[in-house]
Amino acid sequence: MNTDGADESSWELDPEDESGAVIAALGRQLKMWRESAGLDRAKFGQRMGYGPNLIYKIERGTRIPRPEFLDKADEVLGAGGKIAAMKADVEKARYPKKVRDLAELEAKAVEIGAYDCGVVMGLLQTEEYARALYGMRRPAYSEDQVDRLVMARLARQNVIQAQPAPLLTVVQEETVLRRPIGGRMVLRRQLEHLLTVGSLRNVEIQVMPTAVEEHAGLAGSLQLMRLRDGTTVGHNEVQLVSRLITQPKEVQILDMRYGMIRAQALTPRESLTFIEKLLGET
Template sequence: MPQKNLDPSSSPRALLGAELRVARERAGMSQAELGERLFVSGAFIGQLEAGTRRMHLEFARQIDDILDTGGFFVRNCGAAAKSKYPDHFAAAAEAEALATSIREYAPQLIPGLLQTEAYARAVFRAGHPTAPEEVIDELVANRLARAALLDDPTAPLFWCVLDEAVLRRGGESPEVMAEALRHIARLIRAHRIIVQVLPFSAGMHAAMGGAIKLMSFDDAPPLSYVEGMGTGLLFDDPATVTHHTLTYDLLTANALSPRKSLALIESVAEDCEHDQHA
């Protein structure tokens, strides 16, 4: 059985998942068999082992008992659960870092992976008008750290549908919006991301309920994430993920082509720059 505690500085969730796989196989159990004992799916066990899902304390206790691991998973569950992100988003952010493809619909804001520092700061300040500056600094730093995912020129595949409202919500700082849109345009022209704009002229659409994020992985089933104000839910149920995937496909079918979307993004950026100078 595992003996040493995990090092919290070295991807504790991935290490915990690897130890779970070793302990399960040592016990001669399949993912489905262990899942049955825990009243979850075998796919969920696979996601725990791949590090795409967080192991909660109640599962850790049961796993220690079922696999006879001497309290290893309870002792290390805390290290694997630590996150710099809000509770409702932590699991999605950590899964996002392991995804091979990310597809996202953004109804109101530029997605976090595409935000500039000034845009992120404006968003956080609007949501936390009385927060000390050091709190805003930390929130911005964490968001920009997520964007480092796109530093790799090949992975993950990032495909985003932006509602036209995202482009038009410039507020009182047109220079911030112009910079943010130019940043997206540069990533598109560098062939690093795919972006489509869902225009107002599309009318009612399949995702009127809010934001959707779809994530795929090499060694784990896909996940979907839906988010509201201060809330978020991560799904692994195949039927739910399939429904959210269809919703996203309908959005792309009604959105402008990538070429026309880029033209609109750059046009709005020019308008913002004109407003700035005016």
């Protein structure tokens, strides 16, 4: 867990993420402003309301400060908006690179299709469901890491409400909708959320019943994105691997399998009725 007592002000930075250059530059600028104001880390931290260890890590570029930290630093150091102006660049670096890359593709998509056999698809998860998923990861994540990953997942969901919004089709395994991730009430609220999102005109949710005899998705989860420029790309994430699939032959195979999966699943209308039934049983 966090040793600074500052869980809510920053997140750990992945040293392999090239966005580290942005955070490192911010740290150097913050240090120069602090020294120009004649403050050591302890005095600056006292005025900011944070410990000197946190200030040290942010200045070294190993922690990502939250927007409110930058606003406060701008005020304390009398920077006249120059520190606060860095919030836009920091916001881009806030989320893990693989999440930013996927979000950028989803933002360019006119259609997103996904089959998920393990958990509720990320764009459809509630915050507490996502938090429960990350909270059970092993090796265990710190609270900072869980916060960062959950907020990144929720930020991706903005694509559903975008204008124009992409068509989102999702096939979920029945077993996923029965598994009480986070407990019974978390599952109930997740099912309720699926019913709400599934009623949107640009969203179609389908359920793959456990009892089906023919199933084209037994090789695992998949995601397809048809982009505005006419190209289609796939994405697959399993265990420690997150892979973008761009080879035409591989994309064609995924597209064929996804079409068969949708045909074998319940229709969107049947699926919402099925989810309502599950909700009543939960």
